[in-house]
Amino acid sequence: MPNCDRPKYRNHLVNQAYSRVFWSNISPIIATALCLYPTSATSAQQLPTLTIPSTTLTSQTPQVPIPRVLAAGNQISLNGRILPGAWLQRPGGGDRLITHLTDGALRQLIGVDLLNTNNPVRQPVEWFSPSTTPLVLSASLQRGYRYLDITNFSQTAGWQIQANGNILVITTPAAIVKDILQRQQPVGNSIFVDLDRPTPWQVSQELPVKSPPDPDTPTPKPSGPPNREWKITLDGIAEPALIQRYTPLPTTPLPTAPLLNPLKQLLPTPVSPAPLIKQVQVVNNQTVIRLSVPFGMAPRISTLANPYRLIINIRPDALVEKNIAWANGLRWRQQFFNLGTERFPIVWLEINPRAFGLTLKPIRSNLNSLAGTAPLMQTAPKYSAAAAINGGYFNRNNRLPLGAIRQDGQWVSGPILNRGAIAWDDSGQFYFGRLTLEETLIAPNNLRLPILYLNSAYVQSGIARYTPVWGTAYAPLTDNEIILTVQKDQVINQFPGGKAGQTSFPIPHDGYLLTLRGNAVNAATQLPIGTALSITSATVPNDFSRYPNIIGAGPLLVKNRQIVLDAKGEKFSDAFIAEKAIRSGICTNTTGNLMIAAVHNRAGGPGPTLAEHAQLMKLLGCVDALNLDGGSSTSLYLGGQLIDRSPSTAARVHNGIGIFLEQK
Numbered sequence: 001m002p003n004c005d006r007p008k009y010r011n012h013l014v015n016q017a018y019s020r021v022f023w024s025n026i027s028p029i030i031a032t033a034l035c036l037y038p039t040s041a042t043s044a045q046q047l048p049t050l051t052i053p054s055t056t057l058t059s060q061t062p063q064v065p066i067p068r069v070l071a072a073g074n075q076i077s078l079n080g081r082i083l084p085g086a087w088l089q090r091p092g093g094g095d096r097l098i099t100h101l102t103d104g105a106l107r108q109l110i111g112v113d114l115l116n117t118n119n120p121v122r123q124p125v126e127w128f129s130p131s132t133t134p135l136v137l138s139a140s141l142q143r144g145y146r147y148l149d150i151t152n153f154s155q156t157a158g159w160q161i162q163a164n165g166n167i168l169v170i171t172t173p174a175a176i177v178k179d180i181l182q183r184q185q186p187v188g189n190s191i192f193v194d195l196d197r198p199t200p201w202q203v204s205q206e207l208p209v210k211s212p213p214d215p216d217t218p219t220p221k222p223s224g225p226p227n228r229e230w231k232i233t234l235d236g237i238a239e240p241a242l243i244q245r246y247t248p249l250p251t252t253p254l255p256t257a258p259l260l261n262p263l264k265q266l267l268p269t270p271v272s273p274a275p276l277i278k279q280v281q282v283v284n285n286q287t288v289i290r291l292s293v294p295f296g297m298a299p300r301i302s303t304l305a306n307p308y309r310l311i312i313n314i315r316p317d318a319l320v321e322k323n324i325a326w327a328n329g330l331r332w333r334q335q336f337f338n339l340g341t342e343r344f345p346i347v348w349l350e351i352n353p354r355a356f357g358l359t360l361k362p363i364r365s366n367l368n369s370l371a372g373t374a375p376l377m378q379t380a381p382k383y384s385a386a387a388a389i390n391g392g393y394f395n396r397n398n399r400l401p402l403g404a405i406r407q408d409g410q411w412v413s414g415p416i417l418n419r420g421a422i423a424w425d426d427s428g429q430f431y432f433g434r435l436t437l438e439e440t441l442i443a444p445n446n447l448r449l450p451i452l453y454l455n456s457a458y459v460q461s462g463i464a465r466y467t468p469v470w471g472t473a474y475a476p477l478t479d480n481e482i483i484l485t486v487q488k489d490q491v492i493n494q495f496p497g498g499k500a501g502q503t504s505f506p507i508p509h510d511g512y513l514l515t516l517r518g519n520a521v522n523a524a525t526q527l528p529i530g531t532a533l534s535i536t537s538a539t540v541p542n543d544f545s546r547y548p549n550i551i552g553a554g555p556l557l558v559k560n561r562q563i564v565l566d567a568k569g570e571k572f573s574d575a576f577i578a579e580k581a582i583r584s585g586i587c588t589n590t591t592g593n594l595m596i597a598a599v600h601n602r603a604g605g606p607g608p609t610l611a612e613h614a615q616l617m618k619l620l621g622c623v624d625a626l627n628l629d630g631g632s633s634t635s636l637y638l639g640g641q642l643i644d645r646s647p648s649t650a651a652r653v654h655n656g657i658g659i660f661l662e663q664k
Contacts (some may be wrong), residue, residue, distance in 0.1 A: 099161055102146060113302075116321075120327050122137075128303045158172070191277065199235045203231070229292060277313060278290040299313065319601045328355050329355025336603070345635055368481065374653055385637070386638070388636075389657055392655055421550055422552075431544060481517050482494060486511045494529060583630035583634060584612045584627070584629060
């Protein structure tokens with residue numbers, strides 16, 4: 001298996017000047033402007049729960065020769081709006097140009113549904129389709145993106161396309177929104193949007209809905225989480241009557257009259273359910289439909305061709321089953337799993353680490369130091385990763401790591417609290433367990449002192465070590481530390497750290513800093529300037545030492561097909577253990593493939609507890625499984641898109657695990 005740490009790989013990470021404008025990093029402002037729900041679909045009917053046969057991921061799928069690229073970019077002007085989206089153009093026959101968009105851009109910007117496929121170079125799609133036979137687009141993989149040939153698709157839809165530098169200008173025919181109707185269904189509600197022709201549409205999740213306070217009415221205690229706001233945007237203009245129909249009436253407080261019965265003040269004020277459609281507006285030639293969706297429900301969106309119609313079903317089980325061979329050795333899956341009476345949606349990628357050109361590496365938001373966080377949608381493209389999942393924990397205040405990160409044999413950050421970790425090598429071997437790093441400082445006269453933490457934001461009494469990987473300097477994390485500068489294995493300086501965060505101390509490029517905290521400050525007298533030092537280092541268990549790459553998080557969920565969850569033993573809090581939250585996980589299955597998974601809110605309720613997460617990973621087929629950082633950190637990235645959630649709902653993260661694909 002090729003080693004991603006070859007000079008070619010380093011160029012992706014360090015020498016960004018190598019990249020043309022097409023391969024440049026996506027602006028975080030643009031990246032978060034598009035907030036799209038991953039389970040939108042264009043199937044006209046609800047899909048049943050599928051029993052999908054197990055598939056073997058191999059590297060035997062034939063490759064399609066890729067002609068040279070004439071033009072490429074990472075921005076799209078869609079009817080005058082600049083949006084993020086990778087594209088390229090290649091020569092066709094004669095003067096004909098072949099235009100390609102990434103499958104993520106086609107799905108997120110246009111509303112095209114990607115249907116199930118076992119062939120990564122043939123992608124069936126659905127978008128206001130006039131027949132039951134789906135259109136199939138050819139697909140090719142390049143630089144972490146999967147491109148679909150939209151040449152015939154766009155011509156049939158009447159689009160005008162022209163490249164303008166880094167921007168692909170797409171103009172679609174003007175559309176009219178003829179009607180918007182809401183209907184009660186056996187499960188949830190449905191909204192029907194009638195159009196005169198197919199048109200691009202997008203969906204995004206906004207912040208929770210907040211009702212304006214009424215100063216004259218006691219505020220009732222909420223019975224549950226607030227509604228979520230969703231926004232459906234169509235490239236078309238709604239007729240004026242529709243705008244008027246869904247324009248909220250101004251609220252004028254009624255004059256207050258004296259209460260005849262003072263006891264009525266003690267009665268709860270009845271709360272009427274909020275309307276599903278909050279507002280319909282026309283903004284910049286687009287119709288924007290704002291929805292107030294109850295917690296535990298989400299829109300499932302499909303399209304019809306006769307009449308042209310967008311169907312928005314608000315359901316507790318909005319996830320649409322998918323099974324897409326995305327690339328050689330990489331399959332995108334999503335479906336519901338039953339756990340007792342509960343149903344949990346899981347979105348995951350199954351990866352064959354033995355497939356040609358496929359490697360895994362830790363990734364982090366800041367290459368120059370360990371301080372920093374960023375959306376995974378921003379970090380993954382910076383590395384040219386095809387896929388990624390968020391990794392271990394970090395301090396949200398100082399944006400520093402709280403767990404193990406080891407890359408290509410070098411410790412970036414040490415483990416803490418004997419928590420769960422995953423280790424791997426470039427031959428596709430993995431190891432799961434609870435990890436401790438034992439470092440010992442050895443000075444003359446056989447003085448041996450334990451180093452408890454390495455490049456970590458976890459601070460306790462004892463000795464910690466900070467290397468140049470931390471950054472060019474270290475600012476004390478606690479008051480009254482003693483800082484020792486070690487260069488070329490010798491103590492060259494001692495400094496009082498003073499107040500936390502007020503003074504920075506340079507980290508020598510050929511050495512490290514030792515920080516003495518709490519009772520350990522007394523060891524400073526045993527390590528005067530000029531003391532020669534050495535360090536021994538070992539992992540517990542020793543098996544971890546055989547693997548060049550490690551990401552720590554925890555707790556460990558499954559080991560050898562048995563649930564081994566011990567969150568208290570890994571020193572997680574009771575509140576964390578009991579919390580019901582969205583969760584990320586990583587595991588291996590019986591075929592030796594790796595799976596990275598996002599488990600979201602159960603149908604009609606909150607996400608899983610840690611115990612439920614362990615059971616779900618076992619149901620998924622995991623032999624060994626580890627819980628990663630979760631909640632708002634949970635992010636599953638594939639080819640320029642988050643496939644598990646709206647980008648606006650995903651928090652900034654410190655590190656992750658990237659999946660890299662090379663081409664033959």
